[in-house]
Amino acid sequence: xxxxRRNERLAAMTRILVESPNKIFTLGTFCELFGAAKSxxxxxxxxxxxxxxxxxxxxxxxxxxxxxxVRYRPIPAPEDAYRCVRDLAQTLAAPGxxxxxxxxxxxxxxAMPDVVERMGTIIASQYYRAEPDFVxxxxxxxxxVAMMTAKALGVPMVIVRRDSKVYEGPAVNINYxxxxxxxxxxxxxxxxxxxxGQRTLIVDDFMRAGGTARGMxxxxxxxxxxxxxxxxxxxxxxxxxxxxxxxxxxxxxxxTDESSGQASIRPAPWLVAAAEKARx
Amino acid sequence: xxxxRRNERLAAMTRILVESPNKIFTLGTFCELFGAAKSxxxxxxxxxxxxxxxxxxxxxxxxxxxxxxVRYRPIPAPEDAYRCVRDLAQTLAAPGxxxxxxxxxxxxxxAMPDVVERMGTIIASQYYRAEPDFVxxxxxxxxxVAMMTAKALGVPMVIVRRDSKVYEGPAVNINYxxxxxxxxxxxxxxxxxxxxGQRTLIVDDFMRAGGTARGMxxxxxxxxxxxxxxxxxxxxxxxxxxxxxxxxxxxxxxxTDESSGQASIRPAPWLVAAAEKARx
Numbered sequence: 001x002x003x004x005r006r007n008e009r010l011a012a013m014t015r016i017l018v019e020s021p022n023k024i025f026t027l028g029t030f031c032e033l034f035g036a037a038k039s040x041x042x043x044x045x046x047x048x049x050x051x052x053x054x055x056x057x058x059x060x061x062x063x064x065x066x067x068x069x070v071r072y073r074p075i076p077a078p079e080d081a082y083r084c085v086r087d088l089a090q091t092l093a094a095p096g097x098x099x100x101x102x103x104x105x106x107x108x109x110x111a112m113p114d115v116v117e118r119m120g121t122i123i124a125s126q127y128y129r130a131e132p133d134f135v136x137x138x139x140x141x142x143x144x145v146a147m148m149t150a151k152a153l154g155v156p157m158v159i160v161r162r163d164s165k166v167y168e169g170p171a172v173n174i175n176y177x178x179x180x181x182x183x184x185x186x187x188x189x190x191x192x193x194x195x196x197g198q199r200t201l202i203v204d205d206f207m208r209a210g211g212t213a214r215g216m217x218x219x220x221x222x223x224x225x226x227x228x229x230x231x232x233x234x235x236x237x238x239x240x241x242x243x244x245x246x247x248x249x250x251x252x253x254x255x256t257d258e259s260s261g262q263a264s265i266r267p268a269p270w271l272v273a274a275a276e277k278a279r280x
Numbered sequence: 281x282x283x284x285r286r287n288e289r290l291a292a293m294t295r296i297l298v299e300s301p302n303k304i305f306t307l308g309t310f311c312e313l314f315g316a317a318k319s320x321x322x323x324x325x326x327x328x329x330x331x332x333x334x335x336x337x338x339x340x341x342x343x344x345x346x347x348x349x350v351r352y353r354p355i356p357a358p359e360d361a362y363r364c365v366r367d368l369a370q371t372l373a374a375p376g377x378x379x380x381x382x383x384x385x386x387x388x389x390x391a392m393p394d395v396v397e398r399m400g401t402i403i404a405s406q407y408y409r410a411e412p413d414f415v416x417x418x419x420x421x422x423x424x425v426a427m428m429t430a431k432a433l434g435v436p437m438v439i440v441r442r443d444s445k446v447y448e449g450p451a452v453n454i455n456y457x458x459x460x461x462x463x464x465x466x467x468x469x470x471x472x473x474x475x476x477g478q479r480t481l482i483v484d485d486f487m488r489a490g491g492t493a494r495g496m497x498x499x500x501x502x503x504x505x506x507x508x509x510x511x512x513x514x515x516x517x518x519x520x521x522x523x524x525x526x527x528x529x530x531x532x533x534x535x536t537d538e539s540s541g542q543a544s545i546r547p548a549p550w551l552v553a554a555a556e557k558a559r560x
Contacts, residue, residue, distance in 0.1 A: 007290055008331045014294040015337045020394060033335075051288045055313075057295045103447035107470060111438060113431035114300060140419045140439065144427050151393035158391060159420065167383035190387060 004034050009044055010051075017048075017060070017072035022128070022154030026069040045070050056080060074152050075125040076118070082275035084118045085250050085267040092234075092251070093265045102256040104263050106234075110141050110205055113148075119250060120148025122271075123203060123231045126248060127153065130228035132201040134158050134194065136220070138187060138212055142205040145233055149203050158200075160216060164188035172222050176215025177243070179208070187215050189223070196224040207232040207249065210242035217244060234265070284314050289324055290331075297328075297340070297352035302408070302434030306349040325350050336360060338401075354432050355405040356398070362555035364398045365530050365547040372514075372531070373545045382536040384543050386514075390421050390485055393428075399530060400428025402551075403483060403511045406528060407433065410508035412481040414438050414474065416500070418467060418492055422484040425513055429483050438480075440496060444468040452502050456495025457523070459488070467495050469503070476504040487512040487529065490522035497524060514545070 013030060027038050034041070049060040058074040076084070088109065097105045109115055123145070132153060137146035138160045150157040164171035168190040178185045194200070202216050213230050220227050235242075235249035249268050256263040293310060307318050314321070329340040338354040356364070368389065377385045389395055403425070412433060417426035418440045430437040444451035448470040458465045474480070482496050493510050500507050515522075515529035529548050536543040 007287055007327055008334070010287055010291045011294045011328055011331045012335045012337060014291045015298055015332070015335075018295055018298055019397075047287055048291055051291045052295070054288070055292045055295075057292060099447060099449050101446050105447065105449055105470075105472070107439070107448050107473065108436065111427070111430075112436045113427060113434075116427075117299075117431070140423070140441070143420070143423045144437070147391070147393060147396075147424050147427055150391075151397070154393075156388065156392045157424070159387070161420070166381055167379060167385065168387050169379050169385055190385075192385070193387065 004036070006040075006044065006047075009034050009036065009041075010048060013044060013048065017070070018058075018074075020154065021072055021074050021124075021152050024063050024067060024069040024071045029069070073125070073128060074121040075128075076121055078271075078274040078278040081122045081125070082267060082271045084122065085271055088115065088119070089251055089265040089267055093263050096261045098256045098258055098261045098263050100258065102258060104234075104253070104256065104265075106205070107141065110144055110233075113144075116144045117148045117151075119145050119233055120150075121152045122250060123149045124152035126231065127201050127229050130201065131199060132228050133198040134200050136160065136200045136202045136216055137204055138162075138216060142203060142233075145205060146203040149201070149231075153201070158189070158193045160219060161188045162186070164190075168193075172219065174215060174219050174222065176218065177209075177211040178215075179211065187212075187219060189219055194220075194223050194225055197226075199226045199228050201228055202230040203232070205233045207235045207242065207247060209239055210244045210247065213247065214243040235268075284316070286320075286324065286327075289314050289316065289321075290328060293324060293328065297350070298338075298354075300434065301352055301354050301404075301432050304343050304347060304349040304351045309349070353405070353408060354401040355408075356401060358551075358554040358558040361402045361405070362547060362551045364402065365551055368395065368399070369531055369545040369547055373543050376541045378536045378538055378541045378543050380538065382538060384514075384533070384536065384545075386485070387421065390424055390513075393424075396424045397428045397431075399425050399513060400430075401432045402530060403429045403528075404432035406511065407481050407509050410481065411479060412508050413478040414480050416440065416480045416482045416496055417484055418442075418496060421486070422513075425485060426483040429481070429511075433481070438469070438473045440499060441468045442466070444470075448473075452499065454495060454499050454502065456498065457489075457491040458495075459491065467492075467499060469499055474500075474503050474505055477506075478503075479506045479508050481508055482510040483512070485513045487515045487522065487527060489519055490524040490527065493527065494523040515548075 027041050030041050052060050056077045061071050134155050135146050135150040135157045146157050170191040171188045173188045175184050231248040234251040236253045252268050254264040307321050310321050332340050336357045341351050414435050415426050415430040415437045426437050450471040451468045453468045455464050511528040514531040516533045532548050534544040
């Protein structure tokens with residue numbers, strides 16, 4: 001193999017680091033791949049760190065210690081996170097998205113990989129320190145955003161099902177209160193999906209009263225798993241008192257108007273505050 | 281802003297291109313971002329193209345014409361695609377994964393972002409030329425791999441539901457034959473999810489007789505959408521005659537043994553042939 005120049009190493013390292021967010025790569029891995037000395041690679045990483053910071057492309061960290069190395073986290077700048085969420089709010093507030101019953105049509109948005117990936121990175125950025133072992137969601141609409149959150153955190157996703165399935169083996173079922181009508185429903189999780197003592201981040205697309213999330217928290221208690229956070233893409237302002245505490249959301253719906261077909265949607269206050277603080 | 285060096289441009293461009301697969305970026309976009317001349321950026325892109333090829337990190341294409349520019353496609357080398365699928369086959373063939381009824385437990389694998397993303401890029405690599413406008417899947421287990429395929433193709437995903445939901449608006453329902461037991465079931469798709477004249481790639485996790493895929497093809501006929509392909513992660517060898525023609529799969533199950541709890545799983549012949557051809 002020809003000698004590899006710095007230019008080429010930087011491009012290849014970027015591609016490799018970005019593909020596996022939150023994964024620690026030892027310097028040795030890159031030494032071997034590029035046939036370069038550790039000191040050279042340390043310089044490379046310093047350059048990359050500067051580039052990522054300058055163009056607000058995420059964060060490159062050097063992790064010290066025995067399991068040390070370099071790791072990429074796609075953490076957006078607070079202003080960029082705010083702007084993304086504000087744009088999404090405007091899209092969802094377009095006329096015609098309010099359906100009978102006051103529901104908002106967002107299935108199309110929830111299946112656009114670029115939008116969902118941006119939302120996933122914003123959610124993940126709030127939970128790196130909590131070090132979840134997996135992301136938990138309930139089928140169906142929340143799966144894409146939970147998947148992209150899991151990707152950014154570098155952990156698996158686990159899906160709670162509405163019924164136990166023959167192809168998932170023995171399962172734990174629990175009942176929970178769903179919707180504002182207080183219907184009792186069942187959710188099911190495969191016995192082998194998670195292990196006792198793990199930590200989880202619960203992610204879902206939508207929350208009104210919080211019954212589904214409450215059910216997932218109760219389910220995790222059955223499995224002796226610690227819930228490090230609950231984050232949803234969108235929550236309604238009312239009821240203010242949810243069935244669960246400490247919920248974070250990216251968007252807040254104040255009101256839906258069925259006659260105009262329009263909803264009033266805004267970025268959550270914490271995103272606004274973070275963007276203002278970053279502006280100084 | 282300080283003058284940006286080639287080193288830095290290459291790293292930043294890599295990060296930007298890789299984040300949005302199959303999206304064409306004009307040279308003008310990068311000229312503006314980096315304050316560099318088009319000729320300089322053309323040289324940058326030549327370097328990047330070489331790096332991506334050398335380290336088998338995907339493909340960088342220059343697209344000519346009015347809407348021209350540069351585009352990244354995460355197309356794996358045939359040997360790498362084969363190796364990934366072979367590793368997955370070995371994981372799924374581990375003892376204890378066969379459940380009563382001959383089902384294989386793969387919910388955990390189907391929710392690992394890195395595994396699913398690799399499978400999605402392998403599937404996508406077969407359909408760039410067919411230019412689908414969206415990826416279609418049926419809830420629930422196929423969603424992650426369909427999402428990652430959609431991401432690699434740079435298009436949205438659309439999810440067919442088991443029942444019509446109040447929060448998805450008017451829907452088209454069709455009946456289809458599911459499973460080997462020939463049960464009649466219903467699938468539902470929101471009216472506004474797709475547009476007449478579009479092209480779709482159908483992606484799912486598993487196929488036995490092909491009833492569900494057949495249902496999705498019939499559904500697309502109702503919407504006047506062209507199906508450019510059907511690709512599943514795993515298919516059973518039997519029945520050889522599926523309810524639908526031209527199905528591609530990454531894995532083939534020959535046999536499941538309930539007494540040992542083990543399945544016999546292998547990469548599909550087209551992957552083996554492509555890897556052999558690449559080796560020369």
